[in-house]
Amino acid sequence: LFKRLGTIAPSFNLNCHIIMENNLLKYSKYNSIISLGDKLSVLYNSKEDKSLIFRKEKEHLFSQLPEKLKNLDLGIFENLKNIGAIVSEDRDELQEVIQKSKEIDNADDSYRLIINPTMNCNFKCWYCYESHIENSKLSNPTIQKICNLIDNILLSNKNLKTFDLSFFGGEPLMYYSSTSVPLIDYYRTKYLTHKDIDFTISFTSNGYLLNDKILGHLLKGNESKHFQITLDGGREEHNKVRVAKRKGGSYDKILSAVKTLIENDIEVILRVNYTSETLASTYEILNDISGIPEESRKNLKISYHRVWQDNGNNLKTEQTSKQIISDFKKANFAVSDNELLDNLNNPCYADKKNEAVINYNGDVFKCTARDFSETNKYGEILEDGSINWNEKIETWENIKIQSKACQNCRILPICGGGCHQINLEAKGMDICQMGFDNEKKDEIILNRISHIFDFVNEQQ
Structure with missing residues (x-):
């Protein structure tokens, strides 16, 4: 029912920054854009678990560099910053996700x-x-x-x-x-x-x-x-x-x-x-x-x-x-x-x-x-x-989020790269540990977005 339009991360990670408030800014690598029908689309950031729904006619703005986006539509630019879709250039988002994973696993x-x-x-x-x-x-x-x-x-x-x-x-x-x-x-x-x-x-x-x-x-x-x-x-x-x-x-x-x-x-x-x-x-x-x-x-x-x-x-x-x-x-x-x-x-x-x-x-x-x-x-x-x-426990403890497929995945902050056992069995294979294709990832994102709105409605 939903057609995937793609993610902005692969296109904008290179030379995609501006000087703003003395900081270089870039697009988050955990952004995805998905169509919601003829009139609306949604940008979802999996690291912050936040989304921005926008009208289709605004879609062309998301192919622009952050500097141009700011000049074309300051409102959308600020919204993207607020949901973590635009971040400081010096942020190593992958290492932040890995560190969070380790902290949770080692609690x-x-x-x-x-x-x-x-x-x-x-x-x-x-x-x-x-x-x-x-x-x-x-x-x-x-x-x-x-x-x-x-x-x-x-x-x-x-x-x-x-x-x-x-x-x-x-x-x-x-x-x-x-x-x-x-x-x-x-x-x-x-x-x-x-x-x-x-x-x-x-x-x-x-x-x-x-x-x-x-x-x-x-x-x-x-x-x-x-x-x-x-x-x-x-x-x-x-x-x-x-x-x-x-x-x-x-x-x-x-x-x-x-x-x-x-x-x-x-x-x-x-x-x-x-x-x-x-x-x-x-x-x-x-x-x-x-x-x-x-x-x-x-x-x-x-x-x-x-x-x-x-x-x-x-x-x-x-x-x-x-x-x-x-x-x-x-x-x-x-x-x-x-x-x-x-x-x-x-x-x-x-x-x-x-x-x-x-x-x-x-x-x-x-x-x-x-x-x-x-x-x-x-x-x-x-x-x-x-x-x-035994000696296998060290491999167990350090096996998660080691494949390039996981490290470059736009939904890593919610997927976590699969469990230790799955990673262990797929060791050396540069593939999604969970077997997700892009269509499945979009489905997962849409489920998350639905959950966000359901939660907000319950609180109101």
């Missing part, structure tokens, strides 16, 4: 400790990338090492404001009493002596094994609690993927667990995994949760994700998913906006220096979106609770 005010209590699972989903290991679970010595690690984290991070103890896997509700209970109980002993820290507990689970005993233990603590639970379509499609031994399938039991959690003030992200073939069936989920009371809905957020192996009809699938998401919103359910790119300011949790994944056997990883193999291992936890990082 010491939060810590996320992810535990894999087991790599076993009660389901065998066809798209799962993990190698399930039967009878695998945390041993008592490894549990003690993790308790020591919790002490070390609290001791060495004096600026800590938030601490999240997160359980992954495998299915983390398996062996709950012997693995998760001792860790949670020890974690809870720290609350009184660290009252200035916001402690949270979270689970990435299929929800099927939730029972009264587990719920009762979770509710004993006064910390914030969060679950991410997945459905794989409507009842029939979901039950084909998550086959349960009990009669009737797993769909209703999992949905019942979701309702139980949110009724007990435990926040749940209901992740809906879909393919082009199963997407239409997810309308059933909306019908099946429509009776949830308003007071419980505040604890529920819907998040749609296409299974990465699916490559069906992209345009039709995308249109259908947008319509379904819109219907969820109209029904007064909160929906996470996965299309709103803001990865530099809100990077993946695995990008953070203060994050570690402890596998059931004591191996340490960074990313949970890859299998927990020896190849992806970054270290091991020692007896005293310290982590012995």
